[in-house]
Structure formats: C-alpha cells, structure tokens
Amino acid sequence: MIRKLFLSLLLLVLFGCSNDSFPLMQDEAEGSITKFNNDTHGTYGSTYVPLSSENTVIRNATVFDGLGNMYENYDIHFSDGKIQALGINLQVDAKEIDGTGKYVSPGIIDIHSHMGVYPAPGVRTSSDGNEATSPVTAEVWAEHSVWSQDPQYKLALAGGVTSFHVLPGSANLFGGRGVTLKNVSANTVTAMKFPDAPHTLKMACGENPKRVYSSRGPSTRMGNVAGYRDAWIGAEKYKKSLERNPSSRNLRNETLVGVLDGEILIQNHCYRADEMATMINISKEFDYKITTFHHAVEAYKIADLLADEDICAALWADWWGFKHEAYDMTIANVAIVDQARDGTGCAIVHSDSASGIQRLNQEAAKALAAGNKAGFNISEARAMTWITQNPAKAAGILDQTGTLEAGKNADIVIWDGNPFSVYTKAEQVFIDGALAFDKATQFMPHTDFDLGVKEWEVE
Amino acid sequence: MKYFYLILILSFSYLSPADAENSVLVKGGNVFLPDQGFVKKDLLIEEGKIVSIEDQIDDGVTGKTIYADGKYITPGLVVFSSLGLLEIGALSETNDNSSDIYNAGFDPSKAYNPFSQAVSLNRSKGVTSTVHIPGASGYFSGLLGHTKINNGWKQKKQGPLAVLTSYGQSRGDSRAAELQFMSDLFDFVRNRPEDKANYETDNIQFFFGTQNDYQFTNRDLVAIRKLLSNELPLVVRVNKATDILNVIKFADTEGIELILWEANEAHMVADEIAKAGVPVVLDPLNNIPGSFDSLNATYENVARLNAAGVKMAFYYNQGAGSHNAYLATQSAGNAVAMGVPYNEALNAITKNPADIFGLVDVGQVSVGFEGDIAIWDADPLELTSFVEKVLIDGVEQDLSNRYEELTDRYTKEKDLPNSYRSRE
Numbered sequence: 001m002i003r004k005l006f007l008s009l010l011l012l013v014l015f016g017c018s019n020d021s022f023p024l025m026q027d028e029a030e031g032s033i034t035k036f037n038n039d040t041h042g043t044y045g046s047t048y049v050p051l052s053s054e055n056t057v058i059r060n061a062t063v064f065d066g067l068g069n070m071y072e073n074y075d076i077h078f079s080d081g082k083i084q085a086l087g088i089n090l091q092v093d094a095k096e097i098d099g100t101g102k103y104v105s106p107g108i109i110d111i112h113s114h115m116g117v118y119p120a121p122g123v124r125t126s127s128d129g130n131e132a133t134s135p136v137t138a139e140v141w142a143e144h145s146v147w148s149q150d151p152q153y154k155l156a157l158a159g160g161v162t163s164f165h166v167l168p169g170s171a172n173l174f175g176g177r178g179v180t181l182k183n184v185s186a187n188t189v190t191a192m193k194f195p196d197a198p199h200t201l202k203m204a205c206g207e208n209p210k211r212v213y214s215s216r217g218p219s220t221r222m223g224n225v226a227g228y229r230d231a232w233i234g235a236e237k238y239k240k241s242l243e244r245n246p247s248s249r250n251l252r253n254e255t256l257v258g259v260l261d262g263e264i265l266i267q268n269h270c271y272r273a274d275e276m277a278t279m280i281n282i283s284k285e286f287d288y289k290i291t292t293f294h295h296a297v298e299a300y301k302i303a304d305l306l307a308d309e310d311i312c313a314a315l316w317a318d319w320w321g322f323k324h325e326a327y328d329m330t331i332a333n334v335a336i337v338d339q340a341r342d343g344t345g346c347a348i349v350h351s352d353s354a355s356g357i358q359r360l361n362q363e364a365a366k367a368l369a370a371g372n373k374a375g376f377n378i379s380e381a382r383a384m385t386w387i388t389q390n391p392a393k394a395a396g397i398l399d400q401t402g403t404l405e406a407g408k409n410a411d412i413v414i415w416d417g418n419p420f421s422v423y424t425k426a427e428q429v430f431i432d433g434a435l436a437f438d439k440a441t442q443f444m445p446h447t448d449f450d451l452g453v454k455e456w457e458v459e
Numbered sequence: 460m461k462y463f464y465l466i467l468i469l470s471f472s473y474l475s476p477a478d479a480e481n482s483v484l485v486k487g488g489n490v491f492l493p494d495q496g497f498v499k500k501d502l503l504i505e506e507g508k509i510v511s512i513e514d515q516i517d518d519g520v521t522g523k524t525i526y527a528d529g530k531y532i533t534p535g536l537v538v539f540s541s542l543g544l545l546e547i548g549a550l551s552e553t554n555d556n557s558s559d560i561y562n563a564g565f566d567p568s569k570a571y572n573p574f575s576q577a578v579s580l581n582r583s584k585g586v587t588s589t590v591h592i593p594g595a596s597g598y599f600s601g602l603l604g605h606t607k608i609n610n611g612w613k614q615k616k617q618g619p620l621a622v623l624t625s626y627g628q629s630r631g632d633s634r635a636a637e638l639q640f641m642s643d644l645f646d647f648v649r650n651r652p653e654d655k656a657n658y659e660t661d662n663i664q665f666f667f668g669t670q671n672d673y674q675f676t677n678r679d680l681v682a683i684r685k686l687l688s689n690e691l692p693l694v695v696r697v698n699k700a701t702d703i704l705n706v707i708k709f710a711d712t713e714g715i716e717l718i719l720w721e722a723n724e725a726h727m728v729a730d731e732i733a734k735a736g737v738p739v740v741l742d743p744l745n746n747i748p749g750s751f752d753s754l755n756a757t758y759e760n761v762a763r764l765n766a767a768g769v770k771m772a773f774y775y776n777q778g779a780g781s782h783n784a785y786l787a788t789q790s791a792g793n794a795v796a797m798g799v800p801y802n803e804a805l806n807a808i809t810k811n812p813a814d815i816f817g818l819v820d821v822g823q824v825s826v827g828f829e830g831d832i833a834i835w836d837a838d839p840l841e842l843t844s845f846v847e848k849v850l851i852d853g854v855e856q857d858l859s860n861r862y863e864e865l866t867d868r869y870t871k872e873k874d875l876p877n878s879y880r881s882r883e
Binding site: 301 | 549576726745748778796843844845863865866
C-alpha cells in the first residue's frame, strides 16, 4: 500500500516537472516564417473572455501589494477588469466590500503545476504530462494535453490561485512547452490561456532523465549534459538553415530556436547546486537565458550565483527526502535565496502538486518563519512576493498581474484573516475584476466531471 | 583504545529508559490537558513519568527545572510514518518499510534506525514517537508498531498494534472477490490446528493461491489468527463510501475489530461509522478526487466525522509524507479551520492515536503517563511556531539535526569555504 502511495508520489514529483517554451512557428501555406505573435500564439492563441465584473471598491483592509509592502486600513478600487487605485479613503462611487479585519493580496500564482496534464482522478487514460519516449521532446506542448474539465482547478481557486503555469513532466532533458492558464472554467484550453503569456520550455536535470533512459542513454549526469548540448547545437544549425530555406519546419527546433531568440522562457527542473551551476554554463555556451530553476532544493548553496544571474528559484517550503537529490533540504532555502545579494534574489514558493497549490500561502508562511529563525528579518509583505510577484515574473506575465498596482489585472484575493496563518481561508477571489470564488455562498465553477457526483443519503 | 571500548560498553549498559533524569519540573507553561485544552500548570516528571500536574509546584531541591512562562506544552506528537525505516524514498536500498517475503506478519519496527536524518528533523519539530506504517507487497501490508524516537541507541517500543490492508480500487481483483477471499482466508485460519498456527517460527511458505499476492507464511497466518481472536485490530485503507460500509459489515460478520484508514468519503457515511464505533485515521488535507474511489473527497470530511462523534487521528500525507510527518500540526491546524474544535484537533495528533491503537501511557499530559512532551514558543498548530524543547521519557532531547547544520553552514559568515566550516 505504501509502495503504491509512494509510486504515485514519484509519478508526481519525479516526473512532474518540466518546462516548455513557445518558439517560432512557420506558416507553411505562405511558405514563409511567421514569428509567433505572443498576443495570439497563432492559431493556438488565447480565446479567454473574462467573466463580467462590477465597479468595486474594497474598503479598510490590510493590503499586501505583492511588491513587498503592506498597508493597513487601505482601499482598493477596480473596474473594467483593472485595478484603478489603492489608497486611504478613496473617493469613488462603486460597489462596496467591507474589508475591515480582512487581508487583501494579489491573486496567487503557481509557477509549477500539472493540473490539466495530470488531472484528477489520476488514471492512466488521462495522465498526459510526460512524453517519455525520447530524451528530447521539445516539440510537445503541455497545452495540447490539458484537460479543461479537471476538477482540481476549483480547489486551487479556493486557495486564492488565479493563474498557474502548467508544465510537462521531468522524464526528459527537454520535456516540451509549458503554458500559463487563468484559473477559469472553460471548455477549451485556449479559453483558459493567459493572454500574451510567453511560451516556456521545460528542461530537467539529474535523476529523472538518466533513470528513465538508462538503457538507451543518457544514463549519467554527464550524459544528460551532452544531451542538452547536442540539442542546442542542432538548434543552432536549424536556425542557420532557415536563412537558406525559411519554409522548412521542425517542431523540436522551433521550440529550441524560440529559446535562443529570447521568446521562450526556460523553466529548468534542477535540484542540486552543482548541476544548476553547470546548466548556467550551458546557457552561456549557447547564449540563452534560464528564467527559473524548479524544485531547487539546494538553491541556498548557490544563492548568490542565482541572484547574480537573475535566475529565480521555485521551491517547496519543506518537502524533501523522497529522492536522493532532494536530501539536502533546509526550510530556510526560500529565505536564503530571497535575501541573497542584499535581498535581490528571486525566490518563489511553488507546488508541483494539486494539494500544495491549494495552500501556497501556508507554504510561504513556513518558509518565512524558518528564514527569520535562521537570522533574517523578512516581513510578511516580502514573503507575499514569493507567491505573487516572483512567479508572475518567472511566467513572463508580471506586466499584467502579480502585484496590486493601478492598470494591472484585478486578480485579487480577500482573505478572512492573515494569510500566513493556518486558520485563514480565502473568502473571495477575483479574476480580471470578476468574482470567481465566494466562500460564503460557495460560488465557484464546477467542471462537467463534477456533475452527478453527489452525496446520497444513506438509507 | 581498550578503554574506549570499555567506556562504550559501560555506556550501553546504562542506556535504558530507566536512565531518565530523576526529576524534571516544568514551570509556568500553558499545558495542554486532554479534556481541558491549554491551562497554566506546573508539571513534574520523575523517573520518566508525569507524577504531578498542579497550579503551583515548588522548585525541588533536586533535579532540573525548565521555566516555560508563556510557552505551550503539549504531548509529543504521535505520527504515522515510516520514520527510521526510510532514509531516501526513491532509493530502495535505504527502505526497510516493505517486504516481499511476509505480509500480515511483517513487522518493520525491528529495522528502526534511530540515527536517520529524518528522525532527528522530526524530533526537533516535536515528534516523540511514530506508529510505523508497514508496506509489504502482499495481501496484507504488515503490522503497525509504535516506537519512541528519542536520541540514542535504545527506544521503547509497543506492538504489534494492528494489521494493515487495503480495500477498493487499489487491489487488483473485483471488490466482491476481495472480500470473499478474505473471508475464505479467515475460515482457513480458524480451521487450522492451533498448535501449528501458533508456531511462529515455522515459516514454510503456504500458497493459498497462485499469485504472489496470495502467499502466506506461517508467520502471516499467526498474525491473521490474532485478528480473529481480537488480539489485533484490522486497519483497512479504504476510501469509497460504499466500500466503507461493506468493510464495516464484513468486520462485524467476521467478528474482528476495525480501524479505517484514509477514508476520503467517510463523511458520507459518518453516522454509520459512528454507530459501528469504528475509529478513523486520516489526513484532513485529502480533498482531491484523486481516484474513482474518492470522487466525493472534501475538506469537510473531518468536521462532519467529528460532528457525528467519530474518533479520529490525523496524519500528514501530502508531498514527501514520512519525511515531513511532523506537519501533522499543519493538517490539524487546517482541520480547525474546517470546523474541528481546537482541542479535538490537537488530541487527534497526540492522544487519539494512542487511544485508537491501545498504546499504554503515551499521548497525553496526564499523571501516570510517560514524560513525552514538546515545548512550543506559540500555538503548536500555527505555521510560524517552533518547538524549543522536547522531552522523551522525561529526558531532554538533543534537537540538533543535519538541516540546521546545513542552514548554519550557508548563512553564517565564514572565512573558510563551506566544507571547512566546523560541524556543530
């Protein structure tokens, strides 16, 4: 039994991490290269339409702005899906929500989710997160696996999550492209896609690829590294060949070239410090940028290097020990990364779990407490950036969400108390200014899968 | 060198729970009493046992006094885990919680490693003992046992406490066949000559069926016999509401004691579980319809079971599981947020595990109980609280651990490279 439990954990954690990116696409019909416009992702672009929203003002709340500040007795006004103003006693005529005794934060963002690609119930017929058929599958897109009826989305919504980044798993060196979704109910994946969010590319270090491909290779970490470098050399060649033959298409290389062109963000599953340093060396050899290291249990060992390179680390607060490369855990990891180089580090609390994503505020609370116990002096307001501003930055959507600033999307959570307490719940969640979840009335989306599931009275 | 061994031998001979410091007085703390919750009390522990809990106990002339003004004192956490049996999950060579040889008679507690890094971390987080979760691959997962996780070579153990199995989709065959099989197996054991069935060391393989899952050694049959004689309860990991009712009926028919495990849909049949007097061990955080057996999983599970009067013990089963077993506090804290009364939630990670599994003298701060306590700087269920001291059998524990050392190594300014920095 425990073995079975453990295997399912392995499936989630061992394979559950990969990033993808959005590269160039070519329009075959016209015989020329059409660069993917991030606004649309071509024919795969976002068709998201926000729910209708009201002109609203939340009064007299304690506000975390996601930039590292906390304001007491603050008002926040939003309309037309955008934040209009924050301040004391805002003079606006709008629907009033009494925020007295309540806390307000930006919508929570998870940079590492497999909802949709590993939906619930967890059965093999819908386990679509790992194309574990070749070490390099940069050609696959997680969005093409996403099940829009996954009943897990609304559970994350009840935890304040307004956006999440779905990645392929970590079986492969290059796992495929990731996609950023709005936490909204829809019948198609494009209707969930976060408009203008860049594609990402999931890469994976360490134990998983070398185990999965041990018989055909790579079977060692050095084999992994050779595999990354070979793929990048191929991408460079492909890029050059486009000058001569612009209409030739190659899905795998389109993704990789998208990274080299800076349009696709690298999300790199990598636990060990020494391997992360090697991955940075590879990125310099081929002149691309690593946006985020994921599951970086040893990030604290190279926190200064990460800060110097402007690379975010997406971390669990305290999960560890399920595999060898997750052995050197410290609960101060997030804080050490955050405080590197005079507080210029980019720390993210991520979930990689349909359970953890429901309580990212709690996970941040534990990481904050451990950091301060280790001697730092980190505020709750700063810790809030770990689950709002920083994951927005890592997903390339910080210009639209992740902080409470005038002009940004009104992705807002009202908490019934301090979100760093275990007893606190999200009371209302707004996405683009529209009420998406209301605890009091149990207003929330239900997927088609939820229908017919009910509690029969026992006779 | 000769003397070194002599000292070692002498130390061994003195290492026993009776070696507990003679007396420890804990003064001024808020003590969690099982029926009252936190009350300001002084606490006297002698020879490893709690001997007195009073409003005021004068500082003794002998022994040690711990001043705990403003602190919170709870029983040490009793967790359900593979602590000490599992160093690194995905490295099978470091795993001792599973067996292919035995099933019902598999007792992993004998493999307990007191020096596991996971043990030291969990001890520093307020855990004082663990109920081992066995993971044998056969029809039964094995025997649950209880081990204190104190420093040093010797630990007090209680057990075996129960036999673990599972029912529902996690088993391969039809639900109908699985119950029929268990019934047939029980009949077989009942009809076996007693002298043979009680001969524990006669481990000749006994094939009940053709598949490996259905092989039993005599040791396994002996454990099953203890189920039938009510010496041990049967713990069934089961989630689906209809399955839960069937298992309750089965246990009643067979005359065996039952404990439900995991039980994601238990809230749907809470009254029936309460009526049958069956306790439930579960993680309040399990709210995902993660299988077709758990379509009605909900955060409300624990509140409804509590309202129905079901006795519950909580454990943490998210993420890395055993390595983070101490996060039972987070599970319990969330249970409070879901509507379980605070004292019930704290009892569910201390007293109730002991009650449910018949543990003697552990799990609560009461006179006569063993001196296993954790002293916290604030509300023990809150995410930002820390354990300051842990006593097991009245002995203050060394709470240092590899993870604090790693933290120190990478946070304190040092002139030398990390690897030359001194170890604590």
